[in-house]
Amino acid sequence: MSDASSPSPASGRGRTVILTALVATVATAAATAMLVNIFERKQESRTPVVRVVEITDDTEDPAVWGQNFPLEYDGYRRTVDQVRTRFGGSEGVQRTPTAADPRTIVAQSRLEEDPRLKTMWSGYAFAVDFREERGHAYMLDDQTFTDRQNVVKQPGTCMNCHASTYVMFKKLGNGDLTKGFEAMNQMPYSEARKLAKHPVGCIDCHDPVSMALRVTKPAFMEGMKAMKASQGVADYDVNRDASRQEMRAFVCGQCHVEYYFKGAEKRLTYPWAKGLNIDNMMEYYQEVGHKDWVHKETGAPVLKAQHPEFELWNQGIHARSGVMCADCHMPYTRVGGTKISDHHVRSPLLNINRACQTCHKWSEEELKSRAESIQARTYRMRNDAMDALVALIEDVKAARAAGATDAQLEAAWSYQRKGQFYLDFVEAENSMGFHAPGEAARILGDSINATRQGQIALRDSLAGKPVTMATPAPKPAAATEAAPAPAARKSN
Numbered sequence: 001m002s003d004a005s006s007p008s009p010a011s012g013r014g015r016t017v018i019l020t021a022l023v024a025t026v027a028t029a030a031a032t033a034m035l036v037n038i039f040e041r042k043q044e045s046r047t048p049v050v051r052v053v054e055i056t057d058d059t060e061d062p063a064v065w066g067q068n069f070p071l072e073y074d075g076y077r078r079t080v081d082q083v084r085t086r087f088g089g090s091e092g093v094q095r096t097p098t099a100a101d102p103r104t105i106v107a108q109s110r111l112e113e114d115p116r117l118k119t120m121w122s123g124y125a126f127a128v129d130f131r132e133e134r135g136h137a138y139m140l141d142d143q144t145f146t147d148r149q150n151v152v153k154q155p156g157t158c159m160n161c162h163a164s165t166y167v168m169f170k171k172l173g174n175g176d177l178t179k180g181f182e183a184m185n186q187m188p189y190s191e192a193r194k195l196a197k198h199p200v201g202c203i204d205c206h207d208p209v210s211m212a213l214r215v216t217k218p219a220f221m222e223g224m225k226a227m228k229a230s231q232g233v234a235d236y237d238v239n240r241d242a243s244r245q246e247m248r249a250f251v252c253g254q255c256h257v258e259y260y261f262k263g264a265e266k267r268l269t270y271p272w273a274k275g276l277n278i279d280n281m282m283e284y285y286q287e288v289g290h291k292d293w294v295h296k297e298t299g300a301p302v303l304k305a306q307h308p309e310f311e312l313w314n315q316g317i318h319a320r321s322g323v324m325c326a327d328c329h330m331p332y333t334r335v336g337g338t339k340i341s342d343h344h345v346r347s348p349l350l351n352i353n354r355a356c357q358t359c360h361k362w363s364e365e366e367l368k369s370r371a372e373s374i375q376a377r378t379y380r381m382r383n384d385a386m387d388a389l390v391a392l393i394e395d396v397k398a399a400r401a402a403g404a405t406d407a408q409l410e411a412a413w414s415y416q417r418k419g420q421f422y423l424d425f426v427e428a429e430n431s432m433g434f435h436a437p438g439e440a441a442r443i444l445g446d447s448i449n450a451t452r453q454g455q456i457a458l459r460d461s462l463a464g465k466p467v468t469m470a471t472p473a474p475k476p477a478a479a480t481e482a483a484p485a486p487a488a489r490k491s492n
């Protein structure tokens, strides 16, 4: 740029103006051309030259959709790939097939990798079998054959996130999606399993005519509606009110979320009625008095977190910048002359070029190293939090063996409940902190603080000193719907 002190300012400035104008024109033209180009490409890929087959709202089989959209179908089928990354990806382990479980390859056991998990989850089905997750192609099989099926009678509710459910729900509910959802939740797993034919399919994320994204899982619709209500938005309807950009995350949030089974009808529920962050969820669980299981060694009523990718991502810088799950996990890719979304959903660290470099100009090595240093820090802190939790569990166990009463253990239990849920939230989340590094560290810090305070509370309680409960305080076990309001409880 020229300034007053440069030689021959007049001509210099004149040239700059012309040049700027020219650059601007070219840039606008280029941008327009690019937009038109992208638009045409989108139209091109959405409306194949030849619609080989007719797809309706009852076409469940992805192979049929694949005849019209072979490129997306090809990616979808490649979710069978298993490639390990430092903290994620997938790893197959060879095994001898049996009649009960005909698989020749299973995913790596996380319990063998870290036996402390068995102590954390003692008395719960997860302490029996818990594995590294793999690609979408395996979701139905991995659920059918997990040993967690053998120790507990699982409900049909499990099927919600492990199968193509849209057509099944409509059939079960005589055309009413929610009625079908309710019917399936109440079936035994083995019965629901007979109705499921495919892992998540095209119809679970797409409208068959326009190919626009849509949400088809009632639990997500209901969870978002409750969450929006807490923000003062009445009658939120995700399919009516979400933007196209939001849908690029919401279709994944149908399943990659924390959940529990509510009431005798085992309704799949996402605990978002007070908001999406972990403190909101903890408060919700305290209020409804939910427990996932009673810890076998300590007797504490505890909570297990499950894959809260959507919630943790929501607290991070990428979500705040409008970067959606599909941007990293299903990036645009060019196949011949067509630009498509890569339906080979997998770790973005196996695909840094397309998953990250569209936005970041750092080298592949640098991007990988930035992601892995976030993960290595999170992993270290997760280990400290797990050691702290195991130490609390050991202390309570010893006190119990020495004859401590439930009343003496109650405060320590409340801290175990909090420390366990907060640690598990980061442990169960599958990005090892990447989706929201600061929030993951904060949560682990809160976890360590809670378990260490639990040890202090136990010591004081056994010595007959006054103690405080974890915040927020759990609903007293004795309280029922009919009982009078519980007495105020001291908490810190």
Ligand code: HEC
Pocket (backbone or CB within 6 Å): 085, 086, 087, 088, 089, 090, 249, 252, 253, 256, 309, 310, 311, 313, 314, 318, 319, 323, 324, 325, 326, 327, 328, 329, 346, 347, 348, 349, 371, 430, 431, 432, 434, 435
């Ligand atoms: C900015 C990019 C980005 C966004 C946005 C993003 N992720 Fe991730 N995700 C990653 C990275 C990086 C990892 C770590 C992969 C690894 O360790 O191999 C990851 C890991 C995962 C994993 C575990 C994958 C594995 O191979 O172990 C799942 C599941 C996942 N993300 C789901 C989601 C969901 C659901 C959303 C949206 C709610 C989302 N991600 C948003 C980048 C992203």
Ligand code: HEC
Pocket (backbone or CB within 6 Å): 129, 130, 131, 132, 133, 134, 142, 143, 146, 148, 149, 154, 155, 157, 158, 159, 160, 161, 162, 254, 255, 256, 257, 258, 259, 268, 306, 307, 428, 430
């Ligand atoms: C809200 C959706 C949802 C529900 C309901 C659900 N799952 Fe999953 N499940 C997932 C997601 C997402 C993954 C992959 C991420 C992970 O493993 O953390 C997964 C992974 C798994 C895996 C492979 C990894 C592992 O844990 O060994 C098994 C097995 C499994 N689920 C079994 C079950 C069973 C049994 C039930 C019912 C009690 C169930 N799931 C209910 C979403 C769900």
Ligand code: HEC
Pocket (backbone or CB within 6 Å): 081, 088, 089, 090, 132, 133, 134, 135, 136, 138, 139, 140, 142, 143, 160, 161, 162, 163, 200, 204, 251, 252, 253, 254, 255, 256, 325, 326, 329, 330, 345, 346, 347
């Ligand atoms: C119907 C529920 C469902 C939906 C919808 C869903 N997922 Fe998954 N996802 C799962 C389950 C279940 C697994 C684990 C399967 C297994 O371990 O057998 C999984 C596994 C994954 C993995 C791990 C892959 C690997 O190789 O380890 C990633 C990454 C992932 N999902 C990302 C996404 C993204 C991004 C979206 C949205 C575009 C999405 N998922 C939509 C249920 C779902």
Ligand code: HEC
Pocket (backbone or CB within 6 Å): 045, 046, 062, 065, 066, 069, 072, 073, 076, 200, 201, 202, 203, 204, 205, 206, 211, 213, 244, 247, 248, 251, 252, 326, 330, 339, 340, 341, 342, 343
């Ligand atoms: C877990 C959700 C999910 C599933 C399952 C899924 N898609 Fe998609 N699909 C997406 C997302 C996200 C996009 C990007 C849409 C956007 O940006 O508006 C997309 C885009 C598309 C498009 C538009 C062109 C493009 O590639 O961007 C087509 C066509 C398509 N998918 C076909 C299919 C077919 C065929 C299947 C089944 C074999 C399938 N999809 C399964 C999430 C899904």
Ligand code: HEC
Pocket (backbone or CB within 6 Å): 317, 318, 321, 323, 327, 328, 348, 349, 352, 355, 356, 357, 358, 359, 360, 367, 368, 370, 371, 437, 438
């Ligand atoms: C669609 C664009 C987009 C994609 C794709 C994307 N990012 Fe980002 N990333 C951003 C934006 C925007 C920020 C916020 C900071 C900024 O404005 O530069 C960010 C921030 C980051 C940060 C700093 C995080 C922090 O807490 O300060 C890292 C590290 C990062 N990205 C890594 C990645 C990696 C690795 C991938 C691929 C897996 C990726 N990003 C994919 C847009 C993107």
